[in-house]
Amino acid sequence: MKQIFVRTEHCMGCHTCELHCAIEHSQAKDLFGAAMELPTPKKRLYVEPGKKGPMPVMCRMCEDAACLNACISGAMYREPDTGLVLRNPDKCIGCWTCMMTCPFGVVGRMQQGGKLISAKCDRCHENPEGPRCVASCPTKALVHAEPEDWAKQERTSVTGQIAAGQG
Amino acid sequence: MRYVIIGDGPAGNAAAEAIRRRDPAGEIIVLSDEATPPYYRPLLPLLIENKLTQDALLRDDLHTAPRVTRFLDRPVTSIDSSKQRVTLSDGEGLEYDRMLLATGATPTLPPIAELQGEGMFVLRKLTDAQGIRQAAHDSHRAVVVGGGRIGVKAALALRSLGLEVTVIEMLDRLIPLQLDPEAGETLRGVLSTQGISVMLGEGVKGLVREKGKVRGAVTSGGKQLEADMAVVGVGVRANVGLASAAGLTVGNGVKTDSQLQTSAPGVYAAGDMVETTDIASGQAMVSGTWTNAVNMGHTAGENMAGGQVDYAGALNVINAMEVAGMPVVSVGVVNPTEDYETYPHRSPGSYRKLVFRGERLVGLLMVGDLRGAGVYHALIREGKDISREKNRLIAGAYSYAQHLTPQVPVLDSYGVR
Ligand SMILES: Cc1cc2nc3c(=O)[nH]c(=O)nc-3n(C[C@H](O)[C@H](O)[C@H](O)COP(=O)(O)OP(=O)(O)OC[C@H]3O[C@@H](n4cnc5c(N)ncnc54)[C@H](O)[C@@H]3O)c2cc1C
Ligand code: SF4
Numbered sequence: 001m002k003q004i005f006v007r008t009e010h011c012m013g014c015h016t017c018e019l020h021c022a023i024e025h026s027q028a029k030d031l032f033g034a035a036m037e038l039p040t041p042k043k044r045l046y047v048e049p050g051k052k053g054p055m056p057v058m059c060r061m062c063e064d065a066a067c068l069n070a071c072i073s074g075a076m077y078r079e080p081d082t083g084l085v086l087r088n089p090d091k092c093i094g095c096w097t098c099m100m101t102c103p104f105g106v107v108g109r110m111q112q113g114g115k116l117i118s119a120k121c122d123r124c125h126e127n128p129e130g131p132r133c134v135a136s137c138p139t140k141a142l143v144h145a146e147p148e149d150w151a152k153q154e155r156t157s158v159t160g161q162i163a164a165g166q167g
Numbered sequence: 168m169r170y171v172i173i174g175d176g177p178a179g180n181a182a183a184e185a186i187r188r189r190d191p192a193g194e195i196i197v198l199s200d201e202a203t204p205p206y207y208r209p210l211l212p213l214l215i216e217n218k219l220t221q222d223a224l225l226r227d228d229l230h231t232a233p234r235v236t237r238f239l240d241r242p243v244t245s246i247d248s249s250k251q252r253v254t255l256s257d258g259e260g261l262e263y264d265r266m267l268l269a270t271g272a273t274p275t276l277p278p279i280a281e282l283q284g285e286g287m288f289v290l291r292k293l294t295d296a297q298g299i300r301q302a303a304h305d306s307h308r309a310v311v312v313g314g315g316r317i318g319v320k321a322a323l324a325l326r327s328l329g330l331e332v333t334v335i336e337m338l339d340r341l342i343p344l345q346l347d348p349e350a351g352e353t354l355r356g357v358l359s360t361q362g363i364s365v366m367l368g369e370g371v372k373g374l375v376r377e378k379g380k381v382r383g384a385v386t387s388g389g390k391q392l393e394a395d396m397a398v399v400g401v402g403v404r405a406n407v408g409l410a411s412a413a414g415l416t417v418g419n420g421v422k423t424d425s426q427l428q429t430s431a432p433g434v435y436a437a438g439d440m441v442e443t444t445d446i447a448s449g450q451a452m453v454s455g456t457w458t459n460a461v462n463m464g465h466t467a468g469e470n471m472a473g474g475q476v477d478y479a480g481a482l483n484v485i486n487a488m489e490v491a492g493m494p495v496v497s498v499g500v501v502n503p504t505e506d507y508e509t510y511p512h513r514s515p516g517s518y519r520k521l522v523f524r525g526e527r528l529v530g531l532l533m534v535g536d537l538r539g540a541g542v543y544h545a546l547i548r549e550g551k552d553i554s555r556e557k558n559r560l561i562a563g564a565y566s567y568a569q570h571l572t573p574q575v576p577v578l579d580s581y582g583v584r
């Protein structure tokens with residue numbers, strides 16, 4: 001499964017990825033439309049201060065996914081074909097058990113269909129162009145790649161500064 | 168290889184999933200004393216409120232292990248671990264190679280006068296929720312005995328159906344095990360804006376019945392309340408009857424080794440019926456939460472199918488909920504004694520309390536704003552010395568980003584599939 005990797009030395013902490021994440025998860029799918037929408041579209045990744053500078057933190061679609069294990073309603077599920085861990089909005093009851101258990105702190109809350117439900121990364125699986133955070137990053141700090149390809153690429157690259165498993 | 172699982176709750180289902188992953192060919196049989204296919208117990212309040220149908224409570228194919236034989240409405244009446252055999256209520260016997268006890272827990276009933284009979288309910292099973300929904304239809308007033316998680320959820324459900332509801336809690340706050348006095352007080356305010364009356368520090372001496380029907384309740388302080396029905400939520404007791412009768416080692420729950428095997432070889436246990444140790448306090452505990460049940464089920468299942476994994480350990484308090492617009496998370500030690508340091512933090516609409524023992528984070532309570540809850544929870548589980556991060560944690564300025572080490576070019580296998 002492809003993961004999202006971070007070339008940390010490229011990240012300037014501009015939060016563009018966060019903005020585009022929210023836009024991608026809006027009805028309008030563009031900045032002006034999204035800004036007008038109620039409820040306000042929510043981002044699902046978080047650029048946080050890291051040890052050496054800004055660090056985008058996002059869902060890793062864990063193999064042993066704490067959020068999925070903990071969900072008390074069956075709303076969290078693993079899509080059989082892709083392996084993505086996704087949240088079914090109809091089944092989610094907004095109990096926040098997933099938020100409490102995700103060790104990366106990347107589950108949030110959002111409003112949809114008149115109720116509060118969890119908000120997490122879906123890798124923009126409905127967008128044929130792939131994750132919008134990756135596409136939007138002005139410095140190409142985010143890379144969507146198979147782990148093997150990424151490892152090969154980084155071994156031959158001179159930059160070498162890689163976030164441990166940011167994907 | 169034949170695996171027999173007793174109990175079709177989250178622990179049993181998690182085990183079946185883990186067994187299937189390791190052993191694609193083994194025969195898995197799940198025995199349940201309930202007549203319905205497996206369902207999500209925490210959704211029962213929504214059935215009472217008529218917000219979900221019975222079918223919407225059931226597990227779907229994405230959440231059930233493939234190729235599992237289910238025997239519904241077939242209670243197990245005895246176990247013979249030397250013959251590796253269980254007996255069902257109709258006398259039929261079933262042999263096993265590996266067996267899992269995942270029988271959960273049963274609500275306890277306090278010694279209260281006139282308690283048993285028509286119009287009195289507990290809330291654990293689908294049939295309980297159906298009974299409550301039916302009774303609520305014909306009732307105007309309800310009394311809820313016990314202001315814990317179940318009592319509060321039942322009270323909110325009944326209130327949303329328009330009943331006048333009074334919750335009576337013996338201790339000085341609501342949801343006493345998962346909340347501290349301050350959060351409990353906030354919750355009391357939330358419930359009163361919902362129109363629910365709360366009586367604290369008071370027990371229920373007895374129900375009042377007329378020709379068998381519930382007419383009210385009398386409190387320990389002598390107050391009289393009118394009510395047409397009562398819901399009792401004062402705690403649960405692990406279902407260890409089968410295990411005790413079979414001679415397994417039992418305390419407050421069934422005792423196991425680090426791999427969740429009971430004192431009988433080949434017999435494992437998981438979920439609300441296990442006695443284990445609280446990671447945060449180090450004390451013995453019997454779990455009452457979904458999260459622990461699933462984690463134990465996964466570990467037990469894996470080991471039943473030939474694995475050698477140690478159970479990572481439970482947290483006695485690990486609870487998230489949304490009560491009438493107020494989100495709450497509690498993890499670990501939330502009501503510490505003097506050996507602990509406590510850092511409360513208040514801002515408009517939110518309350519956060521971190522509890523440390525020495526240089527370890529051992530407890531978390533969050534009300535209103537849950538950001539970062541998962542990261543704090545992970546730190547409590549890890550139990551590492553976090554003195555260097557303590558100030559940042561207390562200030563609420565900690566995130567997973569601080570865990571990441573940019574120099575190490577490894578593909579942290581934690582999340583990579
Ligand atoms: C209304 C409600 C809300 C809840 N909300 C939450 C929540 O928000 N978060 C949370 O973490 N937890 C919650 N819980 C608790 C959670 O549901 C339990 O901790 C969890 O179900 C325990 O799982 P288990 O598999 O150990 O046992 P159970 O789910 O109790 O399953 C055990 C099964 O075994 C069956 N059984 C028992 N004896 C036998 C026998 N002899 N033969 C055959 N079958 C038998 C039982 O009937 C039952 O079906 C809630 C519980 C209730 C009732
Ligand atoms: S939300 Fe968290 S626990 Fe769930 S898959 Fe993503 S990173 Fe893993």
Ligand code: SF4
Pocket residue numbers: 070071072073074075076087091092093094095096097098099117118
């Ligand atoms: S908030 Fe929704 S997705 Fe998360 S655990 Fe609760 S029901 Fe499941």
